Amino acid sequence: MAFDNISSIDTLSSKIGQSASIAGWVYNSRSSGKIQFIVIRDGTGLCQCVAEKGRLPDELFEQIKHLGQESSLAVTGDLRADERSPGGVELAITDAQIIHPTADYPITPKSHGIDFLLRHRHLHLRSRRQWAINRVRHTVIDAVRRFFNDNGFTLIDTPIITPVAGEEAASLFELDYYGQAMHLTQTGQLYLEAAALSHGKVYCFGPTFRAEKSKTRRHLTEFWMVEPEVAFTDLPGLLELSENFVWRIVADVLEKNRAELEILEADIEVLEKIKPPFYRLTYTEAVDILTGDKAQQFLAEQLARLNSRKDQVEKKITELEAQQSQSMKKWKADKIAAELIELRGELAELEQKIENNPVHAKLAAEFQWGKDLGGSDETIISSMHDKPVFITHYPRQAKAFYMKKCPENEQVVENFDLIAPAGFGEIIGGSMREDDYETLLERINEHSLNPDNYSWYLDLRKYGSVPHGGFGLGIERTVAWLTGERHIRQCIPFPRMLDKVYI
RNA sequence: UCCCCGAUAGCUCAAUUGGUAGAGCGAGCGGCUGUUAACCGCUAGGUUGUAGGUUCGAGUCCUACUCGGGGAGCCA
Secondary structure, eight states: OOGGGBOOGGGGGGGTTSEEEEEEEEEEEEEETTEEEEEEEOSSOEEEEEEEBTTBOHHHHHHHHTOOTTOEEEEEEEEEEOTTSTTSEEEEEEEEEEEEOOOOOSSOSSOOOHHHHHHTHHHHTTSHHHHHHHHHHHHHHHHHHHHHHHTTOEEOOOOSEESSOSSSOSOOOEEEETTEEEEEOSOSHHHHHHHHHHHSEEEEEEEEEOOOOOOSTTOOSEEEEEEEEEESOOHHHHHHHHHHHHHHHHHHHHHHOHHHHHHTTOOHHHHHTOOSSOEEEEHHHHHHHHHSHHHHHHHHHHHHHHHHHHHHHHHHHHHHHHHHHSOOOHHHHHHHHHHHHHHHHHHHHHHHHHHHHHHHHHHHHTOOBTBOOOHHHHHHHHHTOSSOEEEEOOBGGGSOTTBOEETTEEEEESEEEEEETTTTEEEEEEEEBOOOHHHHHHHHHHTTOOGGGGHHHHHTTTSSOOOEEEEEEEHHHHHHHHHTOSOGGGGSSSOOBTTBOOO
């Protein structure tokens, strides 16, 4: 069989009534004596293929019957519309070529633990959920590039190997560069500022590395970040740029990946509401919310909801366990056992949240003006809103040396974070940059940094300095937010995590 | 670095008070012409993470370690 007559599955619905060939892998198969159903995936979709005894050679029928999951094959047959097929189109097999029969595929159609799946990441990428997430990721990245390219930005690639830290954080991966200590980049920003004074509007997009000891669902040691930098702008201008940018990403994903979002059970209705203007809070206002009655009340309500759900789940578990002790049909007993496993999982998760709730409430209530907002604080603010929230004007002492002091209040800087709604948390961090030579030098000294390491960066303030600023958006966090995936390790094909690289 | 939880068949999980380690999926064989994580029957599959301890007896209790998950701090 030549492959030049192969149709991709996503084009089959326009060919109903015709004969077609597809090539792919066995996603699932069921046999029923003289009729077999094989669901084939080809990277563009799923197609249920039917082998009916008599319509194809007996020998082939037997071969197909014994095909394991993920066997590769090409099949030819007649296309017909059928509601019972997953894609609405069904292929009645008349011929097939088995390309590579597979036995003992490790990832079965039943559930698996995360450790097992990550050890089999090379195969896990074929699963429906991972497939859908990676398609959304593709759209997000495409939207990012299109947005900037369509709006007069020039792509500037910044180095991955850098001699100095972008921010003073010590948690960088160190590299032996011909005997000299270098680091893997944690931001392209400083270089981008140089480029912005050449092109006006620039962006960089690439992998970023952080050696922080953060073991949470929001952290990876290697992740992708896009960073625009704009000359002649101000903080309101940056906020407007960010919200239009995020809006475009959401709109593109909604337009191009509706099917994927449905597979992922993402909340499409909520995403459709994501339109500018986003909410704007200052850091001080955010602190007032956190330490005020509103947040405490919100958390108390959340706790009540969690507890009532916990009671429901516990009651259900007790009921099912009681049923289990009675005699019953085997299939029913199995169903109850499966349900129990799921409920116990949910119960464990609820208990964790119930345990964390008062801790988060305490952290929020006792929050002191001047600290950076913690993960749980962001989650609270995030959960209280249905659209992304900007938080601006953080205390100077909590932020990086290059952020521009606010002219009206020198205790704060002109920066912002964008918090995704519904509890996901920060997806963007950005600021206006200090553009005055003397002030920047002061700030470098304040942070006990060596000015010699920043001489070229300081130079930018000596020759035609202008007000400028930019931000960074984390791709994996954005994908996690849009897809409803709770952990960002699922939002990059091959995740690198604290102390853990599987493949 | 700290706190909590866990480790039982290839995978997901059971195992009552400390008393003969089970089920489903997956694999193999058989049956079934409309299945949707199909179903039904049969078969194979185990050093209960490692090391020690308590006990007549340990998957279950104790100690240490290893690995994994979640969270805090820190950070994007």
